[in-house]
Amino acid sequence: MSDAPHPYGFDTLQVHAGAKPDPATGARQTPIYQTTAYVFRDADHAAALFNLQEVGFIYSRLTNPTVAALQERIAALEGGVGAVATSSGHAAQILALFPLMGPGDNIVSSRRLYGGTITQFTHTIRRFGWEARFADTEDLAALEAACDGRTKAIFCESICNPGGYVTDIPALAEIARRVGVPLIVDNTTATPYLCNPIAMGATLVIHSTTKYLSGNGSSMGGVVVDSGQFDWSASDRFPSLSQPEPAYHGLKFHETFGPLAYVLHGHAIGLRDLGMCQSPMNAWITLQGIETLSLRMDKHVANAKAVAEWLEADPRVSAVTWPGLASSPWHARAQALYPKGAGALFTFGVKGGYEACVKLVDSVEIFSHVANLGDTRSLIIHPASTTHRQLDPEQQVAAGAAPDMVRLSIGIESAADLIADLDQALAAATA
Numbered sequence: 345m346s347d348a349p350h351p352y353g354f355d356t357l358q359v360h361a362g363a364k365p366d367p368a369t370g371a372r373q374t375p376i377y378q379t380t381a382y383v384f385r386d387a388d389h390a391a392a393l394f395n396l397q398e399v400g401f402i403y404s405r406l407t408n409p410t411v412a413a414l415q416e417r418i419a420a421l422e423g424g425v426g427a428v429a430t431s432s433g434h435a436a437q438i439l440a441l442f443p444l445m446g447p448g449d450n451i452v453s454s455r456r457l458y459g460g461t462i463t464q465f466t467h468t469i470r471r472f473g474w475e476a477r478f479a480d481t482e483d484l485a486a487l488e489a490a491c492d493g494r495t496k497a498i499f500c501e502s503i504c505n506p507g508g509y510v511t512d513i514p515a516l517a518e519i520a521r522r523v524g525v526p527l528i529v530d531n532t533t534a535t536p537y538l539c540n541p542i543a544m545g546a547t548l549v550i551h552s553t554t555k556y557l558s559g560n561g562s563s564m565g566g567v568v569v570d571s572g573q574f575d576w577s578a579s580d581r582f583p584s585l586s587q588p589e590p591a592y593h594g595l596k597f598h599e600t601f602g603p604l605a606y607v608l609h610g611h612a613i614g615l616r617d618l619g620m621c622q623s624p625m626n627a628w629i630t631l632q633g634i635e636t637l638s639l640r641m642d643k644h645v646a647n648a649k650a651v652a653e654w655l656e657a658d659p660r661v662s663a664v665t666w667p668g669l670a671s672s673p674w675h676a677r678a679q680a681l682y683p684k685g686a687g688a689l690f691t692f693g694v695k696g697g698y699e700a701c702v703k704l705v706d707s708v709e710i711f712s713h714v715a716n717l718g719d720t721r722s723l724i725i726h727p728a729s730t731t732h733r734q735l736d737p738e739q740q741v742a743a744g745a746a747p748d749m750v751r752l753s754i755g756i757e758s759a760a761d762l763i764a765d766l767d768q769a770l771a772a773a774t775a
């Protein structure tokens with residue numbers, strides 16, 4: 345699926361993109377620019393920076409060299425023109441919508457989403473006057489019918505946490521194109537190594553870099569990547585990008601910056617006024633993680649396959665939702681869209697229901713019982729009693745988080761040890 349504009353392969357870009365030896369010292373590793381502000385050469389330089397006539401650094405809420413290296417690297421891996429890093433994945437979702445939305449506007453969103461995103465979209469964004477209309481991404485006609493003149497984006501996840509659902513990104517991109525709005529894909533669980541939404545027609549890609557990109561469960565972060573391919577001036581749907589923007593002395597972002605309009609808006613207005621910047625330290629840790637992304641993802645996927653196949657053959661288990669299994673309803677789509685593997689995050693059903701699931705998470709030894717995913721360590725959680733607890737039972741089932749389901753985020757340990765741990769924990773849970 346990748347017709348990346350870059351001349352280098354993924355493995356080269358994950359190590360080198362965005363990072364040059366430090367011009368001041370020659371330091372080969374990207375320095376952690378732990379600074380708030382940057383000295384202007386003179387008053388003219390300061391004025392040019394504030395007018396966005398020259399690219400440079402003013403204040404670390406807007407831009408920071410270490411964070412810029414991270415943005416450039418992720419943009420290169422996703423095949424975008426640029427990116428805006430944020431303090432968390434949830435912040436990336438707000439920042440991604442901010443240039444597009446005003447009070448009374450809506451997005452049409454897949455209902456198969458990370459539980460926290462459902463909550464953010466159902467309740468919190470309403471306080472900005474924004475509405476999320478949830479639609480079934482398997483009913484494309486209904487999804488398209490949910491869009492109207494105030495729709496500003498279609499939103500989905502690539503491989504859905506937690507239910508092992510694989511979204512048909514090319515089909516959603518086609519609907520977004522017809523409606524005249526960007527498709528935003530949360531690519532957190534697949535990563536740019538397994539999935540390139542932009543190559544499949546998405547306009548914007550977001551990540552919680554907290555997960556596989558940083559990779560070892562140490563650092564919060566998020567990012568919004570723009571493909572640079574959307575014509576914001578094709579209609580008057582996106583006035584903040586196509587019309588004079590009063591929040592930046594009447595600047596017309598799209599006319600002035602062309603394909604970089606959305607990314608510059610994200611820095612100049614989004615980060616400036618909403619303030620959810622990523623710290624240089626977290627950006628640096630995430631850069632280290634990304635250097636080994638492809639190696640880790642291959643191992644995550646191989647381990648997920650081994651564990652999923654073992655679980656599926658076990659009589660104590662009622663279902664396994666890894667989309668790489670032939671039994672998954674999304675198997676064919678996963679093969680077509682994700683030839684390198686269908687991720688390492690899935691659920692399985694435990695005979696014995698809610699009680700057995702709770703016992704299981706209390707009995708594991710190598711797996712950690714945490715509300716996170718995409719760690720080198722294998723993780724386990726019971727969504728119905730934790731991450732999806734705020735949802736009603738119908739929403740839980742729709743999100744793939746039914747009461748008898750346990751979610752695994754498979755790490756990079758020895759597969760045999762992971763299987764042995766689940767074996768003993770299942771024995772305790774179903775005794």
Ligand SMILES: *Cc1c(COP(=O)(O)O)cnc(C)c1O
Pocket residue numbers: 432433434435458460461501505530532533551552553554555564565566717
């Ligand atoms: C974790 C996650 C988020 C939220 O990211 P944070 O970094 O925790 O704010 C959003 N979407 C998906 C798919 C996630 O897994």
